[in-house]
Amino acid sequence: MPAATSGIIRFQGATKVFPGRGKGAEVRAVDEVTLDIREGEIFGVIGQSGAGKSTLVRLINALERTTGGDVVVDGVALGSLSEARLRPVRAGIGMVFQQFNLLSSRTVSGNIAYPLEVAGWPRAKRDARVAELLDFVGLADKAGVYPSTLSGGQKQRVGIARALATNPRILLADEATSALDPETTRDVLDLLQRVNRELGITVVVITHEMDVVRSICHRVAVMERGRVVEVGEAYQVFSSPRHDTTRRFVATALRDRPSPEVLARLRTRHTGHIVTVGVDEVAGSSAVLTRTLREHGVDGTVVFGGITEVAERPYGSLTVELVGDGGSVEAAVAALRAVTWVDDHGTAADPREVRGVGQQDAPDADPVGPPDPGAPGERLPGNGPFGGQTWLTGGIDL
Numbered sequence: 001m002p003a004a005t006s007g008i009i010r011f012q013g014a015t016k017v018f019p020g021r022g023k024g025a026e027v028r029a030v031d032e033v034t035l036d037i038r039e040g041e042i043f044g045v046i047g048q049s050g051a052g053k054s055t056l057v058r059l060i061n062a063l064e065r066t067t068g069g070d071v072v073v074d075g076v077a078l079g080s081l082s083e084a085r086l087r088p089v090r091a092g093i094g095m096v097f098q099q100f101n102l103l104s105s106r107t108v109s110g111n112i113a114y115p116l117e118v119a120g121w122p123r124a125k126r127d128a129r130v131a132e133l134l135d136f137v138g139l140a141d142k143a144g145v146y147p148s149t150l151s152g153g154q155k156q157r158v159g160i161a162r163a164l165a166t167n168p169r170i171l172l173a174d175e176a177t178s179a180l181d182p183e184t185t186r187d188v189l190d191l192l193q194r195v196n197r198e199l200g201i202t203v204v205v206i207t208h209e210m211d212v213v214r215s216i217c218h219r220v221a222v223m224e225r226g227r228v229v230e231v232g233e234a235y236q237v238f239s240s241p242r243h244d245t246t247r248r249f250v251a252t253a254l255r256d257r258p259s260p261e262v263l264a265r266l267r268t269r270h271t272g273h274i275v276t277v278g279v280d281e282v283a284g285s286s287a288v289l290t291r292t293l294r295e296h297g298v299d300g301t302v303v304f305g306g307i308t309e310v311a312e313r314p315y316g317s318l319t320v321e322l323v324g325d326g327g328s329v330e331a332a333v334a335a336l337r338a339v340t341w342v343d344d345h346g347t348a349a350d351p352r353e354v355r356g357v358g359q360q361d362a363p364d365a366d367p368v369g370p371p372d373p374g375a376p377g378e379r380l381p382g383n384g385p386f387g388g389q390t391w392l393t394g395g396i397d398l
């Protein structure tokens with residue numbers, strides 16, 4: 001986790017208004033954002049297209065200038081700085097882009113050397129730095145080739161090496177993995193994580209994918225119409241999202257909870273009492289679940305679920321069929337509620353609609369959704385490009 005807690009980047013009521021299409025119209029791309037990004041963290045900015053993410057991040061290196069409020073980078077308020085005085089601030093900030101923005105007429109080495117040439121580094125020092133960076137991003141064997149011969153992932157590695165060339169303290173990544181396939185995405189996210197851990201660089205990641213946040217971000221801000229509607233530790237935001245927009249994003253990354261359709265099918269197969277129980281590192285682990293059920297003389301069978309990692313901590317849920325006498329099931333549910341969140345779906349004969357802590361809206365734009373539960377005993381493979389999720393379907397006795 002990040003060591004320091006000072007705000008290396010501070011948005012202070014930062015606002016950016018662009019002229020709109022019609023006469024007198026305006027677009028408030030960033031609307032009075034107040035936010036601190038801490039030194040040494042990987043900070044995610046997530047939002048739908050047009051939410052203002054790119055503009056917010058472009059305020060950090062003054063590619064866009066604020067029209068209200070200010071942005072303070074490493075103690076320097078950018079609002080009133082001249083272009084000349086912005087130069088040293090910009091030198092401390094690297095940036096990578098979705099479309100890589102490499103120079104096609106230069107080799108890989110030439111691309112990485114470019115910012116060093118601009119900064120006036122002597123030849124020998126430049127060559128040594130380029131070799132070091134090629135090594136760091138794992139492209140030592142590609143030094144002399146042209147970008148057109150590289151895969152997307154390799155191009156982004158070159159982009160990252162170029163952004164790191166002048167030893168910045170901050171790296172901005174604007175949808176750096178959005179043009180990449182899932183496997184390459186994982187590689188590039190791993191590289192960004194190494195940049196943060198091994199070089200101590202503060203990384204700001206813009207994304208519209210909650211899986212990116214889940215994989216590497218320490219903290220996250222959720223944007224909507226120019227405003228930050230929620231900000232917090234990634235784990236906290238995943239485990240208890242407060243805003244509807246956040247809930248929808250979380251649902252796209254955690255597909256561990258049964259949708260109404262899946263639940264209906266589970267009920268035809270399992271006639272007992274069905275509950276979904278939150279699992280995290282503090283409470284609700286499967287050991288706690290098993291012990292609680294035993295104490296109440298209730299049998300439990302896992303019928304659906306998934307446990308993944310959020311910010312490198314376990315998180316997810318198990319949907320369990322409970323079978324027991326009289327009030328023992330209700331007592332077991334109450335005992336579980338004392339340690340974690342529980343969605344009580346009732347039984348096939350007496351179903352319950354729930355919207356508890358763990359219940360999330362179905363994602364708007366996620367065509368994948370939860371996998372269909374297979375035949376009893378079937379075990380489905382890991383879900384999605386980011387791995388780490390295992391789907392348990394059928395029936396596994398606790």
Ligand SMILES: Nc1ncnc2c1ncn2[C@@H]1O[C@H](COP(=O)(O)OP(=O)(O)OP(=O)(O)O)[C@@H](O)[C@H]1O
Pocket residue numbers: 018019027028029047048049050051052053054055056208
């Ligand atoms: N130079 C500009 N002139 C006018 N309007 C702009 C300009 N740049 C951005 N906007 C508008 O500001 C709003 C926020 O855009 P921005 O690109 O920051 O959003 P975003 O969340 O990064 O979206 P995307 O993921 O699609 O890039 C949008 O309505 C956009 O049309």
